[in-house]
Amino acid sequence: MSEAYASQMQVLDEVAIRIQNMHKWYGEFHVLKNVNLTVNRGERIVICGPSGSGKSTLIRCINRLEEHQRGDIIVDDIELTNDIKNIAEIRREVGMVFQHFNLFPHLTVLENCTLAPIWVRRMPKADAEEIAMNYLEKVKIPDQALKFPGQLSGGQQQRVAIARSLCMNPRIMLFDEPTSALDPEMIAEVLDVMVSLAESGMTMLCVTHEMGFARKVANRVIFMDGGEIIEENEPEEFFNNPQSDRTKLFLSQILAH
Amino acid sequence: MTDISQDKSALQDDHGPDYAPGTHPSLPPPSSSVGPIHWIRVNLFSSIPNILLTILAVWVLWATIPGLLNWALFDAAFQGDSRSDCRAVAEGACWAFISSRFGQFIYGFYPVELRWRVDLAAIGLVMALVPLLFDKVPYRRFGLYFAAAYPFIAYFLLMGGLGLEPVETSKFGGFMLTMVIGVTGIAVSLPIGIVLALGRRSDMPIVRVLCVVFIEFIRGVPLITLLFVASTMLNYFLPPGTTFDLLLRVLIMVVLFASAYLAEVVRGGLQAIPKGQTEAADALGLTYWKAMRLVILPQALKISIPGIVNTFIGLFKDTTLVIIIGLLDPLGIGKAALADAKWQGLAAEVYIFIAILFFICCFGMSRYSLYLENKLHTGHKR
Numbered sequence: 242m243s244e245a246y247a248s249q250m251q252v253l254d255e256v257a258i259r260i261q262n263m264h265k266w267y268g269e270f271h272v273l274k275n276v277n278l279t280v281n282r283g284e285r286i287v288i289c290g291p292s293g294s295g296k297s298t299l300i301r302c303i304n305r306l307e308e309h310q311r312g313d314i315i316v317d318d319i320e321l322t323n324d325i326k327n328i329a330e331i332r333r334e335v336g337m338v339f340q341h342f343n344l345f346p347h348l349t350v351l352e353n354c355t356l357a358p359i360w361v362r363r364m365p366k367a368d369a370e371e372i373a374m375n376y377l378e379k380v381k382i383p384d385q386a387l388k389f390p391g392q393l394s395g396g397q398q399q400r401v402a403i404a405r406s407l408c409m410n411p412r413i414m415l416f417d418e419p420t421s422a423l424d425p426e427m428i429a430e431v432l433d434v435m436v437s438l439a440e441s442g443m444t445m446l447c448v449t450h451e452m453g454f455a456r457k458v459a460n461r462v463i464f465m466d467g468g469e470i471i472e473e474n475e476p477e478e479f480f481n482n483p484q485s486d487r488t489k490l491f492l493s494q495i496l497a498h
Numbered sequence: 499m500t501d502i503s504q505d506k507s508a509l510q511d512d513h514g515p516d517y518a519p520g521t522h523p524s525l526p527p528p529s530s531s532v533g534p535i536h537w538i539r540v541n542l543f544s545s546i547p548n549i550l551l552t553i554l555a556v557w558v559l560w561a562t563i564p565g566l567l568n569w570a571l572f573d574a575a576f577q578g579d580s581r582s583d584c585r586a587v588a589e590g591a592c593w594a595f596i597s598s599r600f601g602q603f604i605y606g607f608y609p610v611e612l613r614w615r616v617d618l619a620a621i622g623l624v625m626a627l628v629p630l631l632f633d634k635v636p637y638r639r640f641g642l643y644f645a646a647a648y649p650f651i652a653y654f655l656l657m658g659g660l661g662l663e664p665v666e667t668s669k670f671g672g673f674m675l676t677m678v679i680g681v682t683g684i685a686v687s688l689p690i691g692i693v694l695a696l697g698r699r700s701d702m703p704i705v706r707v708l709c710v711v712f713i714e715f716i717r718g719v720p721l722i723t724l725l726f727v728a729s730t731m732l733n734y735f736l737p738p739g740t741t742f743d744l745l746l747r748v749l750i751m752v753v754l755f756a757s758a759y760l761a762e763v764v765r766g767g768l769q770a771i772p773k774g775q776t777e778a779a780d781a782l783g784l785t786y787w788k789a790m791r792l793v794i795l796p797q798a799l800k801i802s803i804p805g806i807v808n809t810f811i812g813l814f815k816d817t818t819l820v821i822i823i824g825l826l827d828p829l830g831i832g833k834a835a836l837a838d839a840k841w842q843g844l845a846a847e848v849y850i851f852i853a854i855l856f857f858i859c860c861f862g863m864s865r866y867s868l869y870l871e872n873k874l875h876t877g878h879k880r
Binding site: 304305306329332333335336337339341343344345346347356357360361389390391405406409 | 772774775777778779780781782783784785788792793796797800874876
């Protein structure tokens with residue numbers, strides 16, 4: 242069933258992200274080792290792996306929250322270099338959702354959503370608010386628009402964070418463990434939003450341990466360990482027929498209970 | 499104490515009707531946990547040490563307040579031309595001394611016929627501050643324009659020029675001098691302090707080193723030393739023949755001094771903002787300056803409000819140090835007045851009066867900072 246569901250969502254033949262022979266070090270520590278990854282437009286990729294395997298670092302390299310030292314990252318035909326202009330251009334096209342939401346606590350929900358459109362895209366305030374309300378409706382919390390983040394539950398905050406990213410009309414969305422800081426009841430409401438985002442054809446890279454989500458929407462699951470991509474496969478194959486011993490061990494541990 | 503335990507058992511006995519699981523309504527609190535009697539019992543008589551402290555506090559108030567009121571009000575002289583005039587009428591404080599010198603305490607040696615300009619500048623200051631400090635003021639927009647223009651208006655009103663008769667800064671004195679130094683110091687040092695704090699956290703080593711050296715140097719030197727440098731040594735560094743107004747030099751030194759302290763206070767606030775805030779701002783495409791202005795500084799400054807106001811209050815009181823290099827702030831005026839043979843021995847009145855002047859200003863700043871903290875609070879409480 243899940244395969245049929247995933248295949249409804251179209252993947253174009255156009256490359257959204259290309260990462261070639263990419264390496265990264267934290268000081269002496271070699272975090273990412275020769276990473277190669279190509280993501281097509283409309284593709285939904287789930288990255289999993291034990292903690293410290295470099296999966297968060299990998300997606301944080303894509304919008305330059307972390308700097309890579311060797312290799313190439315090309316996002317939307319823009320090469321990621323030290324050129325501030327390129328970085329700014331890529332960040333406008335790439336949205337990101339964090340584990341700890343990182344909403345701006347001094348601004349209302351609506352202001353959180355309109356800040357970047359107004360100050361980065363130079364959109365008139367009324368237009369930005371209209372778009373923001375539109376996305377807040379999509380994540381099902383338009384009635385909270387005038388509250389502050391501190392007054393919302395974790396699940397609501399994470400949905401606001403997703404809406405905030407979408408307001409910039411990104412072509413690619415990065416999710417860095419979006420449900421890891423949430424109570425079980427709230428995970429579902431965030432995953433629902435992410436599924437409907439996937440249905441809309443968004444290119445998504447998602448670091449998560451929600452294997453149900455991976456089975457349901459991912460085109461590909463990537464398993465990382467020790468800074469390397471160990472295995473890469475379609476979800477059914479990945480879960481039912483893992484190739485490497487490391488993957489088997491990881492899956493047996495997370496699916497054990 | 500026995501009361502409380504009785505209450506508890508009473509509550510247990512009268513536990514009300516049983517509700518099916520999941521249907522228990524929210525009930526009002528028991529009457530013994532609200533109201534003034536409850537407040538007095540909890541706050542003043544909750545335990546034996548508390549009862550003793552309450553009795554002690556009442557006794558201290560009873561022993562001191564009547565004497566103080568007698569001296570300051572009921573047995574005080576408000577009119578007279580000398581100390582002996584006062585003593586002829588009353589045993590207590592001789593406020594006639596303060597009223598006879600009141601003009602000097604406020605205006606220093608500013609020409610009497612031009613004092614209206616100082617008054618006008620003071621009214622302007624209030625009109626500029628109200629829209630700056632409070633956001634629900636009618637016509638706030640125009641108020642802010644006025645606030646932006648105010649420094650120039652005040653400059654010409656106080657110094658003269660543009661058709662107004664010029665007044666030398668050496669004539670400035672009294673409380674007006676305190677306000678000139680205090681307000682200029684506060685207004686100019688905050689932006690410099692913020693820039694220094696950002697510079698100290700910069701990725702660029704040269705900027706960072708410059709900021710660290712400046713902050714550590716200025717903080718490591720007493721303000722009095724800087725004021726002496728301003729009044730005497732600066733002449734050695736400047737080309738011969740340049741005249742450089744003493745008040746201006748003092749202002750520069752006070753601003754540098756306060757901005758170094760503010761930089762560290764603001765840095766403390768910046769340090770408290772989680773890294774995720776910068777990352778979220780970056781990920782949304784905001785540039786460094788926009789991220790700072792719209793996301794990081796509003797939060798960092800809010801956290802730093804107590805420290806910032808603390809520094810402001812310190813600066814305001816430190817303005818009295820200018821007496822050392824010969825500027826006559828209220829303390830200087832007071833000292834000079836006390837030397838008058840007619841009024842000898844009235845130091846208490848002078849210093850209490852000056853203390854009240856300063857207390858009003860500093861307490862006002864302190865209250866405003868509390869108001870601001872409450873206003874900017876965006877957590878669960880609101």
